[in-house]
Amino acid sequence: MDSPEGLGKQQAKSMRVRKEICEATINCLTKVGYAETSLQRVAKTAGFSKGALQHHFPTKEDLMVATADRLLERPFIKRRKTENRPTSVEDEIMLQWHKLTNTDAYLALLEILIATRTDQKLQDRIKNKLADWNDALDQHALSTFEPIQGTNEDVVAIATMTRSLMRGLVIQDRYSHDPEKTLDLIHRWIAFIEPELALRSCDPEESSN
Secondary structure (H helix, E strand, C coil): CCCCCCCCCCHHHHHHHHHHHHHHHHHHHHHCCCCCHHHHHHHHHHHCCCHHHHHHCHHHHHHHHHHHHHCCCCCCCCCCCCCCCCCCCCHHHHHHHHHCCCHHHHHHHHHHHHHHHCCCCHHHHHHHHHHHHHHHHHHHHHHHHEEECHHHHHHHHHHHHHHHHHHHHHHHHCCCHHHHHHHHHHHHHHHHHHHEEEEECCCCHHHCC
């Protein structure tokens, strides 16, 4: 009999095991970095033998591609239709910092992205997905912000610069003894861009309904 999800028991078990292995990989990437995240370490963290892990992911490259896929599938923050919905550019960007960027999952993704600089095979296998992810981030920015005096291209440029700043701060924050300085830098950046942006009153999908 198939599982409730419509999958056979063996397929459902395989998907569950793959998920557990990828979660263990994220844990290792966050704690010890890409270079030290070996198949043996991930297997031990996940509670499997190395052979069992390699049944699903024969090489480290295979494992990293699957883990990157899972990380890139993380949902974007939905603008909420409640009293808790962000009401300012500052609130929205700080929400992105705390919920999406300054997280173990994002740090793990950064470890993989940095590795692609010198690992051409890994880069080739995930570059199209990264391009799609970047395009989705741009569309998310356009659905969240509108320009005050500029154009949609300005919104995308500001969103790109904001992501670049936050990406660097995620790394810097790991070596800082004063996290408040990181938050201060984000608030300073927000002060620069607030005169250029406003929150959209509704998402395009909402306005079309």
